[in-house]
Amino acid sequence: MDHSEERVSELTHQEHGASHHPADGRIPDSELVARAGRGDQNAWEAVVRRYQEPAFRLAYLFLGDAAEAEDIIQDAYVRAFLRLDAYDGERPLRPWLLRIVANLARNRRRALGRYLAALRRLFALTPRSVDVPYGRDSQAQWEAQRLREAVGRLSRAGQEVVYCRYFLDLSEAETAEVLGIAPGTVKSRTHRALKQLRAVIEKEFPGLRAARLE
């Protein structure tokens, strides 16, 4: 737990006494959102910290750039705070936030950032497979990096569903909400994407055979 959550937690206990906290002792999302809706910046800071890791990773997977991903999640949290009235408190908060992140990341691709992103992906397609930025010494990390490159060859829709389901380990229902598509569409897109991915790996990523993903 980070300091911000601790601070909010203390405040909550002072104000409300023993409230309906989940088993892990964290303040429920719904309570944080309610407080944030009343202008409590500490509560929103706790929400930011609670979900900034999956948000950042989603944006990073979509955009392939840490600086852009950071910008996107900042925007997402600002916009989400300003549009808390659009949040249905009965539904989970995480996919709602991640959907905003996904939309902003898509928009970044569509808008000015497309030119930069296009060029980056262009260079990512050129052969430079020996240049692994992270985990050079780890076979598992090397395989994961190669897998990411293979996923990058799929259609945009295929990439998104693979990132959500297999990299971020989101459920089908969460993936549907994050991507704004029906659960049935998640299933069919996943099926198609995996078929394409397997073909890409067979043809272009022989190194992944050791990972039994050939």
Add this chain to the structure above:
Amino acid sequence: MKEYEEVWPQRLKEVASAFTYPPTPDVAAEVRRRLAGRAVHPPPAVMLWHPRMRWAWLVAAVLLTLAGLILVPQVRAAVRDFLQIGAVRIFEQPLPEQPAAAGTPTLASEPAPARETLLALAAETTLAGAQADVDFALLLPTHPADLGRPDQVFVQPVPGGQAVIMIWLEPHSPGDVKLALYQIRAPAYAGKYPATMHETAVNGHRAVWLEGGHLLHLAGMVQAPLVVEGNVLVWSAGDVTYRLESALPPVEAVRIAESLAVLSEPAPDGGFENCPVTLTPDSPFTPPEPYPPDNPYTGRFWYGTEALWVSLPTTGGWPQLAYGDKLFWWRDGYNGSEEQRPELAVTARRLDAPAPVVKRGAPATNAYHPDFHWAMLTGLSALTPGCWEITGDYQGHQLSFVVWVAP
């Protein structure tokens, strides 16, 4: 078959779980700062160094690189069989399969663009600000009637010209783009490799409708990935190229395209008569000493209170504000040598037609003249012709007046 259906996806998940992400940045403090400062419009010097500008700087580096690449003979040779609509080239051939030529420069190997160029880079602005920055008339859709003004406006220098991008967001879905309108004046911008392409017309001008996902080709690059997912209508009129991106069907996109009208609404007929301009009151304000009791300039009168007053034209007309003019604001006891950057903010709102609010945030600067003593000084520009209410705010003391801005 069983392995493919069950084991392979599971193995995929295991491999993906080892993916190493960059460290997650802690954005809580920055989010808090941005929320707290939403109402504040930072001065340009701050905007240029805002973290969000990083990508824009890189975009410029890319564009400058591309401008050079298109001059390379072997790259130019690959650029053929295209349909040119204004500044946009639409290629009718599939992309070549070969990877980029050896030696293709990378971002890292490119020399940094000139600082002078970077300082003028793409930045979010207002409609009025964008119009002031480009030398062609910006257009806005008048259809659908409830579309309203764009939520975001960007000005982006491109090789040999300028582009303005207007973004309308989905009102009920934060983050979703409803419509993006590009207005480009440049000799060459970008090419596309459409999945589906139809020729059509916008107000009699040749236009192209690109449907579904298509590949974006960047001015001379021989290979590019799938990047554009919306439907795009491209047409040109005069030397300006328009590009409308949305999820709308073609008929509706053409309707929007044909509805474009000049950004600066002309002042309505009889507008001056209907504009409640601030005229000399029956009992004009008289400033305290040592300020001159009567306005020292012909055709001007004092207006306001001792807490804040201005010098206004007796006719109610102030045409210079369409181009840019200084505004002097006085208050009793103000001394510019002691308070060089007074906390004065000025806002201008058009009363007779929709127009972006023009703001000049605090601080202002100062001025001194023996004729009128110390004054606070700010400036306004790019007010569209019409009826404007201008409000000054100095530490909670407000003063508003209405002027007619027209030639």
